[in-house]
Amino acid sequence: MNQPSKQASVIVIFGATGDLAKRKLFPSLYNLYCKGVLAEDFAVVGVARRQLSNEEFRSNVHDAVIHTACMDKDDKHEEFSSHFFYQPFDVTKKESYQDLKGLTESLDEQFDIPHNRIFYMAMAPEFFGTIALNLDSEGLLEGDGFNRLVIEKPFGHDFQSAQKLNDEIRQVFSEEEIYRIDHYLGKEMVQNIEAIRFANSLFEPLWNNRYISNIQITSSETVGVETRGGYYEKSGALRDMVQNHMLQMVSLLAMEPPGSLTTEEIRSEKVKVLRALRAVNKDEVNDYFVRGQYKQGEANGETLPGYREENNVDEESNTETFVAAKLMIDNFRWAGVPFYIRTGKRMPTKSTNILIEFKDMPMNLYKNESGKLGPNILEVHIQPEEGITLHLNVKDTGDMRKTTPIELNFNNKQKNNMNSPEAYERLLHDVMKGDATNFARWDEVALSWQFIDPISVAWANEKEQDFPNYSAGSMGPDAADKLLEKDNLHWWSSPKE
Ligand SMILES: NC(=O)C1=CN([C@@H]2O[C@H](COP(=O)(O)OP(=O)(O)OC[C@H]3O[C@@H](n4cnc5c(N)ncnc54)[C@H](OP(=O)(O)O)[C@@H]3O)[C@@H](O)[C@H]2O)C=CC1
Numbered sequence: 275m276n277q278p279s280k281q282a283s284v285i286v287i288f289g290a291t292g293d294l295a296k297r298k299l300f301p302s303l304y305n306l307y308c309k310g311v312l313a314e315d316f317a318v319v320g321v322a323r324r325q326l327s328n329e330e331f332r333s334n335v336h337d338a339v340i341h342t343a344c345m346d347k348d349d350k351h352e353e354f355s356s357h358f359f360y361q362p363f364d365v366t367k368k369e370s371y372q373d374l375k376g377l378t379e380s381l382d383e384q385f386d387i388p389h390n391r392i393f394y395m396a397m398a399p400e401f402f403g404t405i406a407l408n409l410d411s412e413g414l415l416e417g418d419g420f421n422r423l424v425i426e427k428p429f430g431h432d433f434q435s436a437q438k439l440n441d442e443i444r445q446v447f448s449e450e451e452i453y454r455i456d457h458y459l460g461k462e463m464v465q466n467i468e469a470i471r472f473a474n475s476l477f478e479p480l481w482n483n484r485y486i487s488n489i490q491i492t493s494s495e496t497v498g499v500e501t502r503g504g505y506y507e508k509s510g511a512l513r514d515m516v517q518n519h520m521l522q523m524v525s526l527l528a529m530e531p532p533g534s535l536t537t538e539e540i541r542s543e544k545v546k547v548l549r550a551l552r553a554v555n556k557d558e559v560n561d562y563f564v565r566g567q568y569k570q571g572e573a574n575g576e577t578l579p580g581y582r583e584e585n586n587v588d589e590e591s592n593t594e595t596f597v598a599a600k601l602m603i604d605n606f607r608w609a610g611v612p613f614y615i616r617t618g619k620r621m622p623t624k625s626t627n628i629l630i631e632f633k634d635m636p637m638n639l640y641k642n643e644s645g646k647l648g649p650n651i652l653e654v655h656i657q658p659e660e661g662i663t664l665h666l667n668v669k670d671t672g673d674m675r676k677t678t679p680i681e682l683n684f685n686n687k688q689k690n691n692m693n694s695p696e697a698y699e700r701l702l703h704d705v706m707k708g709d710a711t712n713f714a715r716w717d718e719v720a721l722s723w724q725f726i727d728p729i730s731v732a733w734a735n736e737k738e739q740d741f742p743n744y745s746a747g748s749m750g751p752d753a754a755d756k757l758l759e760k761d762n763l764h765w766w767s768s769p770k771e
């Protein structure tokens with residue numbers, strides 16, 4: 275159930291000296307503060323191992339938000355950071371939790387907060403279970419207010435580890451209290467998928483296997499693994515991007531219209547898509563999945579290192595930095611329509627794009643004159659541009675029997691002349707409101723892992739002899755193109771790329 279919007283709370287960030295807190299959480303909280311979403315009655319407690327005073331912590335927070343400007347208002351960096359408090363913390367020690375209890379209760383009084391708590395886990399997942407159990411045993415969850423637990427990815431490494439983690443946190447928190455972050459669900463245009471589908475009589479009647487030929491989702495990154503070689507070696511693109519973000523986008527594109535826009539209705543429809551995903555067993559992996567690993571290449575005149583040359587990466591690594599796949603959804607709406615996905619590091623552009631290709635006209639009156647008609651395509655630009663493009667055919671000026679392709683464009687950022695809020699800002703606000711719609715429910719996470727696990731097992735068991743198989747700065751290995759060629763299709767490259 276969605277709750278009324280403003281509910282003052284103490285936000286406890288576990289891992290408050292880390293990268294996520296600095297780059298995403300503090301700036302998002304600052305934006306919410308500037309917009310008046312966070313009232314004067316909020317407090318943030320940062321905890322981590324290192325010894326910092328409140329002043330040092332506030333100075334870190336201040337530095338993290340100094341380049342973020344309050345729109346149309348005087349900047350409030352000092353005022354904002356005065357709401358932040360720090361406590362050195364050892365996740366395994368009871369005393370740390372007892373001290374935290376004392377601090378949060380004193381902040382309740384200072385800021386007139388009715389014992390509402392948001393616990394944000396911005397540290398390694400191996401600590402989550404211990405933290406949850408200690409929060410409970412040391413009485414931090416007692417009181418009349420709400421308790422909400424925000425959990426970062428990765429939520430497990432496979433189904434078994436995800437289930438173990440879930441069992442641990444569920445000993446203490448109810449499903450309704452758990453907010454599993456998938457930051458793609460906080461992106462403006464990912465959220466717009468539902469509106470495009472369910473608020474336009476033009477599209478919804480066509481949104482099925484009678485009219486759609488195929489759907490293509492590309493999420494490409496220009497960066498390599500940067501400082502995250504250690505994590506990425508164990509994860510790879512399949513766990514890092516496909517299990518979560520890519521499957522979430524597929525679910526939103528393929529779900530049935532929910533009965534209403536409530537959290538449970540929407541998540542229940544998404545989960546049905548994951549249940550209908552055709553399982554790929556280990557002998558079929560090569561028919562449906564392609565893996566890639568980047569080698570040295572060039573972009574913008576710069577030589578880029580290969581994955582195996584990156585820090586903390588095995589020089590014979592079998593980890594994939596690129597995945598392309600053909601997903602089939604075996605239900606009445608989607609039988610026979612392939613959903614192609616691809617994602618990778620060190621590709622030519624940073625962009626996420628969805629293309630819905632409609633089937634050809636049953637008869638083409640123009641074919642003899644001007645060759646094959648261009649297909650109708652609806653593109654949803656997730657990032658960096660936010661908008662939609664509809665590709666149509668119109669009459670060529672001056673020739674009755676010729677057509678020419680045109681584009682109808684909508685740019686979301688031009689709508690109200692402002693940037694849409696960053697995903698984390700939106701998701702943090704949702705947690706404060708108690709709206710879990712754009713967070714992954716346990717059954718979604720479980721089903722995604724169950725779908726992914728046979729592929730990762732097959733890949734772990736069979737070293738890819740072709741690795742590295744695509745140049746940094748390219749669109750991935752040739753096999754990704756062949757995946758569609760087998761179906762007489764090809765990847766459409768977005769004109770926005
Ligand atoms: N960074 C990002 O953009 C993203 C991160 N994530 C996830 O968020 C989580 C945090 O990531 P990130 O911020 O990058 O990681 P960092 O390594 O930068 O930060 C880890 C934090 O945990 C603290 N910490 C580590 N061990 C302990 C301990 N035993 N007791 C108390 N505190 C401890 C560290 O502080 P100290 O050293 O002072 O103890 C630090 O504050 C991870 O699960 C990651 O996968 C998910 C998506 C994006």
Ligand SMILES: O=C1O[C@H](COP(=O)(O)O)[C@@H](O)[C@H](O)[C@H]1O
Nearest residue numbers: 427457493495514515519626657
């Ligand atoms: O979750 C992750 O996402 C980012 C890509 O996110 P985006 O919002 O920049 O598209 C990816 O770089 C990272 O490896 C992965 O962990």
